[in-house]
Amino acid sequence: INHIVHNGGLYKRPFNEAFEETPMLVAVLTYVGYGVLTLFGYLRDFMRQWKIEKCQNATEREEQKDFVPLYQDFENFYNRNLYMRIRDSWNRPICSVPGAKVDMMERVSYDYNWTFTYTGRVIKDIINMGSYNYLGFAQSAGACQEAAAKVLSQYGSGVCSTRQEMGNLDKHEELEELVARFLGVESAMTYGMGFATNSMNIPALVGKGCLILSDELNHASLVLGARLSGATIRIFKHNNMQSLEKLLKDAIVHGQPRTRRPWKKILILVEGIYSMEGSIVRLPEVIALKKKYKSYLYLDEAHSIGALGPSGRGVVEYFGLSPEDVDVMMGTFTKSFGAAGGYIGGKKELIDYLRTYSHSAAYATSMSPPVVEQIITSMKCIMGEDGTTIGRARVQQLAENTRYFRRRLKEMGFIIYGNEDSPVVPLMLYMPAKIGAFGREMLKRNIGVVVVGFPATPIIESRARFCLSAAHTKEMLDTALKEINEVGDLLQVKYSRRRLVPLLDRPFDETTYEETED
Amino acid sequence: MDVKRSTPSYLYWLFCQFELITCSYLMEPWEKVLFYSFNLAMAGLLLYTAYVCVAFHLSSAFQLLWGFLGSPRENALSVVK
Numbered sequence: 208i209n210h211i212v213h214n215g216g217l218y219k220r221p222f223n224e225a226f227e228e229t230p231m232l233v234a235v236l237t238y239v240g241y242g243v244l245t246l247f248g249y250l251r252d253f254m255r256q257w258k259i260e261k262c263q264n265a266t267e268r269e270e271q272k273d274f275v276p277l278y279q280d281f282e283n284f285y286n287r288n289l290y291m292r293i294r295d296s297w298n299r300p301i302c303s304v305p306g307a308k309v310d311m312m313e314r315v316s317y318d319y320n321w322t323f324t325y326t327g328r329v330i331k332d333i334i335n336m337g338s339y340n341y342l343g344f345a346q347s348a349g350a351c352q353e354a355a356a357k358v359l360s361q362y363g364s365g366v367c368s369t370r371q372e373m374g375n376l377d378k379h380e381e382l383e384e385l386v387a388r389f390l391g392v393e394s395a396m397t398y399g400m401g402f403a404t405n406s407m408n409i410p411a412l413v414g415k416g417c418l419i420l421s422d423e424l425n426h427a428s429l430v431l432g433a434r435l436s437g438a439t440i441r442i443f444k445h446n447n448m449q450s451l452e453k454l455l456k457d458a459i460v461h462g463q464p465r466t467r468r469p470w471k472k473i474l475i476l477v478e479g480i481y482s483m484e485g486s487i488v489r490l491p492e493v494i495a496l497k498k499k500y501k502s503y504l505y506l507d508e509a510h511s512i513g514a515l516g517p518s519g520r521g522v523v524e525y526f527g528l529s530p531e532d533v534d535v536m537m538g539t540f541t542k543s544f545g546a547a548g549g550y551i552g553g554k555k556e557l558i559d560y561l562r563t564y565s566h567s568a569a570y571a572t573s574m575s576p577p578v579v580e581q582i583i584t585s586m587k588c589i590m591g592e593d594g595t596t597i598g599r600a601r602v603q604q605l606a607e608n609t610r611y612f613r614r615r616l617k618e619m620g621f622i623i624y625g626n627e628d629s630p631v632v633p634l635m636l637y638m639p640a641k642i643g644a645f646g647r648e649m650l651k652r653n654i655g656v657v658v659v660g661f662p663a664t665p666i667i668e669s670r671a672r673f674c675l676s677a678a679h680t681k682e683m684l685d686t687a688l689k690e691i692n693e694v695g696d697l698l699q700v701k702y703s704r705r706r707l708v709p710l711l712d713r714p715f716d717e718t719t720y721e722e723t724e725d
Numbered sequence: 726m727d728v729k730r731s732t733p734s735y736l737y738w739l740f741c742q743f744e745l746i747t748c749s750y751l752m753e754p755w756e757k758v759l760f761y762s763f764n765l766a767m768a769g770l771l772l773y774t775a776y777v778c779v780a781f782h783l784s785s786a787f788q789l790l791w792g793f794l795g796s797p798r799e800n801a802l803s804v805v806k
Contacts, residue, residue, distance in 0.1 A: 240748040292751040640748040
């Protein structure tokens with residue numbers, strides 16, 4: 208039984224989250240592996256510089272050799288010598304709709320991943336455990352596809368203008384009204400790109416003289432938006448409410464750094480589900496803190512909208528809270544709705560302000576009409592307004608798949624991070640050779656997985672990330688689990704020592720140096 | 726998990742684990758040759774050092790021990806020797 212948190216009755220359901228600590232031997236061996244690869248990297252770089260070996264990566268021209276070097280930093284070293292060796296696990300081209308099963312083009316490399324050639328063969332029916340297809344709306348046939356095809360023949364596919372000029376279609380108005388009703392907020396606005404929603408709207412909401420409190424593991428779009436805004440940014444430890452409270456107290460007590468004036472605005476940036484850890488934000492506690500210290504909350508529900516909650520309304524419904532408590536609810540349509548784009552929902556004054564002042568509204572082309580229709584149809588399906596219970600059934604199927612898959616993987620002995628209810632399942636691999644080996648072995652067994660290493664994760668904590676879908680049947684999951692079991696035995700990645708690690712609930716102060724002390 | 730694998734395939738499996746841990750799984754063949762020859766040279770040097778030094782070390786340690794267990798007169802004689 209995992210550690211269950213009941214913080215003064217804020218939680219109406221148990222919150223099971225666990226991040227098992229890295230076993231010491233595994234960490235040491237991972238460093239050994241990286242050490243060996245670094246030595247060989249230096250050797251190869253030496254050979255490339257002295258022209259013993261042909262240099263296939265980008266270098267400066269001969270005339271520029273005396274300038275400040277461009278490719279000498281660690282990122283480029285890692286890219287040349289470590290990433291190139293296992294590069295065949297990424298950028299794999301698929302040639303069908305990314306549903307529960309996908310077709311992939313086969314490619315080989317004759318010069319150790321510097322160049323790829325296609326053999327011409329298509330590998331069919333690979334079980335897709337990597338696509339963000341939580342409710343299975345990535346389909347090439349069905350009600351969504353027919354509606355989108357009809358709109359395509361009516362409106363075409365290009366909009367050729369920004370929202371503020373000539374690009375505001377009646378479809379966009381219909382979509383925004385639907386999104387507002389779905390979320391339970393007063394008004395909503397949609398944008399053509401999910402990344403741009405975050406990075407272009409945070410600068411419109413905060414500026415200099417404001418404080419942004421952002422989680423350690425926030426997505427690049429949130430970090431970019433925060434940096435572009437010019438506000439002061441302070442980072443709190445991942446999902447750690449004691450750390451957040453300490454920062455809030457300091458902000459209120461001390462004010463701005465030099466002048467000691469009170470901050471104009473304090474904005475807390477959190478995500479619903481963190482896609483690399485599979486953890487869910489502690490929303491009841493964040494809202495309690497926000498109300499106590501009178502700050503604003505920006506919730507990025509990119510992965511959690513449609514995937515959590517009994518009717519798919521996201522993390523706010525999952526915890527049983529009111530959407531009015533969250534000031535800015537942001538999300539994307541890429542993951543659960545099978546389309547592209549993002550939205551921001553909130554009070555009417557806020558959204559009217561964003562319609563005028565957002566960079567994305569003023570400069571970016573608005574969403575394409577068939578994509579809008581796909582979102583409208585899928586959202587109506589989830590809400591049940593199209594007259595069927597398909598949406599509800601899919602949300603329940605996803606929850607069942609999540610619980611089953613996570614339970615079976617934990618029983619097998621893998622280290623799985625994150626919350627019990629999140630459909631993102633990271634499986635820890637740690638060693639660099641096992642990253643490449645896992646991806647290749649799973650593809651040999653017709654299962655497509657996404658493996659992640661540095662720089663998306665800390666350098667020793669590389670992982671394989673499974674994204675579950677409502678389109679996965681139990682047979683597909685059983686096949687996948689059988690193969691994962693086999694590959695896990697082959698590669699010896701079953702590191703779990705099955706010890707229950709208690710979550711940190713002690714008060715956080717300067718003397719606590721690390722999260723887990725047992 | 727299958728029961729008793731034959732010894733050659735078990736050794737091969739162990740070798741694969743060694744390859745994965747030291748990342749020689751990812752190396753090109755000439756890099757593997759370099760890496761394995763370095764490793765074998767180091768291991769050979771270690772065994773040679775053990776062969777040469779450990780025997781002498783153990784015998785001198787035993788001498789010291791038996792020297793302390795004998796009589797004090799014998800002790801003085803052995804120290805003089």
